[in-house]
Amino acid sequence: MDGGHEGAPVGRRVVLGLLGLGGASVAAGPWISGRLGGLAGALSSHDPTGLSGLIPGAGWRYYTVTSGFPYQPPASYRLKVGGNVDHELTLTTDDLRGMQRTRLTRDFQCVTGWRVPHVHWEGVRLSTLLDRAGVEPGQQAVRFTSYDGTYTESLTMTQARRDDVLVVDTLEGKPIGRAHGGPVRLLVAPMYGYKSCKWLSSIEVTERLESGYWEQFGYDQNAWVGKSNGRDDAPT
Amino acid sequence: MHQRESIPRFSRGERLVHRSTAVLVGVLALTGVALYVPSVALLVGRRTAVEGVHIVAGLLLPLPTLAGLAMSAALRADVRVLNRMTGTDRQWLRRRDRRSAALPVGKFNGGQKLAAAVVTGAGLVLFGTGLLLIAPARVSLPVSVREGATITHDLFTFGLLMLLAGHVWLAYRHPEARAALRTGMVDREYAEREHPAWAADLS
Numbered sequence: 001m002d003g004g005h006e007g008a009p010v011g012r013r014v015v016l017g018l019l020g021l022g023g024a025s026v027a028a029g030p031w032i033s034g035r036l037g038g039l040a041g042a043l044s045s046h047d048p049t050g051l052s053g054l055i056p057g058a059g060w061r062y063y064t065v066t067s068g069f070p071y072q073p074p075a076s077y078r079l080k081v082g083g084n085v086d087h088e089l090t091l092t093t094d095d096l097r098g099m100q101r102t103r104l105t106r107d108f109q110c111v112t113g114w115r116v117p118h119v120h121w122e123g124v125r126l127s128t129l130l131d132r133a134g135v136e137p138g139q140q141a142v143r144f145t146s147y148d149g150t151y152t153e154s155l156t157m158t159q160a161r162r163d164d165v166l167v168v169d170t171l172e173g174k175p176i177g178r179a180h181g182g183p184v185r186l187l188v189a190p191m192y193g194y195k196s197c198k199w200l201s202s203i204e205v206t207e208r209l210e211s212g213y214w215e216q217f218g219y220d221q222n223a224w225v226g227k228s229n230g231r232d233d234a235p236t
Numbered sequence: 237m238h239q240r241e242s243i244p245r246f247s248r249g250e251r252l253v254h255r256s257t258a259v260l261v262g263v264l265a266l267t268g269v270a271l272y273v274p275s276v277a278l279l280v281g282r283r284t285a286v287e288g289v290h291i292v293a294g295l296l297l298p299l300p301t302l303a304g305l306a307m308s309a310a311l312r313a314d315v316r317v318l319n320r321m322t323g324t325d326r327q328w329l330r331r332r333d334r335r336s337a338a339l340p341v342g343k344f345n346g347g348q349k350l351a352a353a354v355v356t357g358a359g360l361v362l363f364g365t366g367l368l369l370i371a372p373a374r375v376s377l378p379v380s381v382r383e384g385a386t387i388t389h390d391l392f393t394f395g396l397l398m399l400l401a402g403h404v405w406l407a408y409r410h411p412e413a414r415a416a417l418r419t420g421m422v423d424r425e426y427a428e429r430e431h432p433a434w435a436a437d438l439s
Contacts, residue, residue: 018357029384
């Protein structure tokens with residue numbers, strides 16, 4: 001009696017329905033992640049467990065382009081500022097704490113769609129470090145290297161000197177941990193996250209702009225949020 | 237105590253399909269967590285390797301079912317049954333006293349049929365969006381498609397994990413059903429209670 005001809009083919013309909021739903025969800029992806037991101041942002045401020053960070057499209061996502069690398073604890077961490085400068089600097093985390101500090105609160109927007117609202121950063125303006133090292137005349141760009149051994153980024157000198165480009169060591173009032181690129185990372189607030197090089201190990205003044213890691217895969221060099229990479233996010 | 241009698245429920249091929257799919261899904265779930273949850277990602281490290289295992293397991297996922305469909309008449313027959321929702325199945329889904337109402341349930345009840353369809357559909361969506369996600373950078377997919385595939389892969393994973401949690405919970409509650417997928421045989425009394433129309437057909 002239950003031989004396979006009786007009853008409606010509900011199974012097939014459910015499968016096809018889900019395929020349609022999946023296709024619609026891919027097409028509406030940017031809208032869905034925007035909605036979920038907003039929801040999670042609202043939740044996370046009342047969520048001591050941090051579980052709201054697991055909502056898809058919400059909260060920080062951990063990306064690295066390497067398969068693992070040794071962490072540099074704050075005590076032994078050194079930041080090199082070099083290249084075409086008058087005097088090279090080697091800075092400790094204490095050196096950075098002793099310099100003129102800047103605080104900045106901005107949304108953090110990733111080029112893959114997720115956005116973390118109102119992130120509090122604290123650190124030193126990149127321009128302060130460049131001034132201290134003394135940029136030689138005619139230098140057009142700054143190159144950043146991560147101590148993960150692979151990642152690089154770069155900015156034009158004009159971009160690098162903006163007020164909202166910082167070398168940060170503090171996130172939400174706490175030292176930046178490994179997951180967020182600590183102990184020291186770059187923050188290019190008006191650009192997509194890939195510009196904000198994590199695990200920063202060196203800042204190098206160069207005559208010409210050299211492409212960073214993702215730019216070699218076709219990402220935009222001038223990664224202004226909402227005006228690059230074919231995206232229309234609200235500016236940060 | 238009288239001797240418990242067993243009747244055949246699943247063929248060797250079907251059990252093999254179930255077991256190998258379960259292993260692959262387990263690998264996908266574990267590596268998926270290690271890729272998705274930042275604290276676990278940091279703990280595990282070796283992201284490239286974890287990613288590779290996840291991708292290989294994902295690509296292999298449909299193979300047991302496809303091989304089973306090609307080689308096992310028993311599996312094909314069960315799929316045909318699973319596809320069809322009878323009046324009994326609808327009642328089973330609707331009624332609160334479904335397990336005591338003595339409904340003439342066949343080899344699978346309405347819940348099992350619905351779950352099988354949802355797992356198949358969600359699995360296909362995860363497979364498809366997974367393929368989009370591993371498309372190399374030189375395939376110039378629009379960023380919005382990558383973003384849509386990411387969020388869809390995440391959302392369907394959440395849904396499927398909830399369903400699989402229910403699947404495991406029910407398996408835990410029904411040791412006879414678990415035994416059937418392990419040995420191929422099911423306790424006759426259990427079958428007559430849960431799948432009376434099927435048990436009657438067999439005898």
